[in-house]
Amino acid sequence: MLGLYxxxxxxxxxxxxxxxxxxxxxxxAFARKFDPQPFHVDDEAAARGPFGRLAASGWHTAAAWMKCxxxxxxxxxxxxxxxxxxxxxxxxxxGFTNLRWxxxxxxxxxxxxxxxxxxxxxxATRPKWGIVLSLNEGxxxxxxxxxxxxxxxxxxxx
Amino acid sequence: MLGLYxxxxxxxxxxxxxxxxxxxxxxxAFARKFDPQPFHVDDEAAARGPFGRLAASGWHTAAAWMKCxxxxxxxxxxxxxxxxxxxxxxxxxxGFTNLRWxxxxxxxxxxxxxxxxxxxxxxATRPKWGIVLSLNEGxxxxxxxxxxxxxxxxxxxx
Numbered sequence: 001m002l003g004l005y006x007x008x009x010x011x012x013x014x015x016x017x018x019x020x021x022x023x024x025x026x027x028x029a030f031a032r033k034f035d036p037q038p039f040h041v042d043d044e045a046a047a048r049g050p051f052g053r054l055a056a057s058g059w060h061t062a063a064a065w066m067k068c069x070x071x072x073x074x075x076x077x078x079x080x081x082x083x084x085x086x087x088x089x090x091x092x093x094x095g096f097t098n099l100r101w102x103x104x105x106x107x108x109x110x111x112x113x114x115x116x117x118x119x120x121x122x123x124a125t126r127p128k129w130g131i132v133l134s135l136n137e138g139x140x141x142x143x144x145x146x147x148x149x150x151x152x153x154x155x156x157x158x
Numbered sequence: 159m160l161g162l163y164x165x166x167x168x169x170x171x172x173x174x175x176x177x178x179x180x181x182x183x184x185x186x187a188f189a190r191k192f193d194p195q196p197f198h199v200d201d202e203a204a205a206r207g208p209f210g211r212l213a214a215s216g217w218h219t220a221a222a223w224m225k226c227x228x229x230x231x232x233x234x235x236x237x238x239x240x241x242x243x244x245x246x247x248x249x250x251x252x253g254f255t256n257l258r259w260x261x262x263x264x265x266x267x268x269x270x271x272x273x274x275x276x277x278x279x280x281x282a283t284r285p286k287w288g289i290v291l292s293l294n295e296g297x298x299x300x301x302x303x304x305x306x307x308x309x310x311x312x313x314x315x316x
Contacts, residue, residue: 034221037228058251059224063192063217070195093216093259099307100253149257 006130006155011120017072017113020064022056024107030060055104061111061147062099065138068113099149103140111138111146118150122157129154164288164313169278175230177270178222180214185265188218213262219269219305220257223296226271257307261298269296269304276308280315287312 031040035057038045046054105111119133132155138147189198193215196203204212263269277291290313296305 030221034225035228057224059217059221063188063221066215066217067192070193095256095258097255097257098253099255099257101251 004155006120006132006157009117009120009132009155011117013117015072015115015117017065017068017115019110019112020068021110022060022064022105022107024054027054027056027060027107030063031057035059051104051106053106055106056109058101058147061101061105061138062149064111065113065136065147069115093151093153096149096151101147103144103146105140105146109140109146111140113138113147115151126154128157130157131155162313164278164290164315167275167278167290167313169275171275173230173273173275175223175226175271175273177268178226179268180218180222180263180265182212182265185212185214185218188221189215193217209262209264211264213264214267216259216305219259219263219296220307222269223271223294223305227273251309251311254307254309259305261302261304263298263304267298267304269298271296271305273309284312286315288315289313 028041031037037057039049039051039055040046040057041054043054046052113136115134115136117132118135121131121133123129123131132153134151134153136149136151137145140146186199189195195215197207197209197213198204198215199212201212204210271294273292273294275290276293279289279291281287281289290311292309292311294307294309295303298304
């Protein structure tokens with residue numbers, strides 16, 4: 001999506017972003033660095049904790065979404081490499097909302113991410129840009145929703 | 159805050175969570191792993207990009223908030239170690255909202271984070287738990303707001 005112009009993005013389209021495998025190693029590595037709560041870094045404490053066993057940090061699940069989002073946009077990277085101003089000054093994202101972690105993610109889980117384009121808005125004040133609204137989801141291998149948020153990004157118009 | 163009971167948390171209180179130093183090394187390491195967009199990993203592309211130079215991934219800024227939040231709660235960790243059920247089944251957080259990145263964070267920046275307790279709600283359906291609402295902020299060394307979100311966590315009642 002980062003590599004598309006506003007005019008190329010269809011409302012209602014679903015963009016499969018790929019998947020990320022959570023391993024014991026990457027769960028522990030992320031949590032030790034950024035979220036060393038006992039239930040993310042210590043098996044024994046995790047067994048007594050809210051998830052019943054070791055679970056990934058919610059921010060790891062979020063960062064993995066970003067990884068998939070970027071990886072699914074090789075075309076975008078090529079375009080950006082030659083056209084760095086295809087992003088608005090100040091950055092592409094005014095922010096996200098309704099970020100939620102609906103189920104724990106455990107080592108061994110693979111989460112598949114997708115974006116559903118839920119809306120597009122032209123901007124009277126910034127005619128070179130449009131706002132794209134999306135509902136972003138991550139589901140584990142059992143199809144259970146584990147992560148979601150609503151995104152809002154500025155995308156260049158042709 | 160994780161180590162406090164609902165009844166111990168005062169509405170209106172401000173919790174300083176400490177700070178995180180963004181270095182060239184940790185900015186590149188995070189971005190290469192989770193957010194390898196040109197303006198996060200490549201100086202030349204970044205110079206032509208939306209931030210004018212290499213900037214940290216927004217998810218790095220978010221993960222650093224978590225790091226500070228957890229680090230500021232040593233007492234919490236001690237309590238959780240002996241009382242793992244001081245967190246609700248299903249996890250402590252129903253989610254966050256209005257996550258926003260208001261200014262770029264550059265290598266060399268130090269971001270200080272804080273939580274303002276904006277509200278508390280008892281839960282008729284879950285009398286052992288309360289909901290604590292907070293406004294979370296990150297500011298750079300110049301005092302500029304770079305990151306924020308509204309949090310909502312379940313906290314055990316005495």
